[in-house]
Amino acid sequence: MVIKGSFTQLGDMTQQILDTAAKVAGEMETWQREAGIAEANWLDTAGGQFGEVNAAWKQVSTAHNAMLQALGGGVGRTNDEFQTMVASSRGRIGSITI
Numbered sequence: 001m002v003i004k005g006s007f008t009q010l011g012d013m014t015q016q017i018l019d020t021a022a023k024v025a026g027e028m029e030t031w032q033r034e035a036g037i038a039e040a041n042w043l044d045t046a047g048g049q050f051g052e053v054n055a056a057w058k059q060v061s062t063a064h065n066a067m068l069q070a071l072g073g074g075v076g077r078t079n080d081e082f083q084t085m086v087a088s089s090r091g092r093i094g095s096i097t098i
Contacts, residue, residue, distance in 0.1 A: 010079035
């Protein structure tokens with residue numbers, strides 16, 4: 001019996017997703033800082049509209065980042081469980097090529 005799995009690829013994928021989430025968080029901080037400056041400087045209707053756009057963007061970005069973090073955690077858990085399953089199967093079957 002041959003069971004093939006690329007634990008390295010799953011691990012790399014997990015790290016890439018979590019790195020992306022970290023970059024999104026950094027961009028969110030930058031945007032929030034810049035948006036606060038712009039909103040304060042634009043004391044007319046545009047400033048209020050900018051504030052509304054900023055609030056909507058923050059809501060979408062926060063949800064997007066939560067999804068990325070959940071996806072990264074899920075892929076990581078899948079990788080861990082896959083490795084556990086292969087080790088368990090190997091112990092029971094005796095002859096497995098990984």
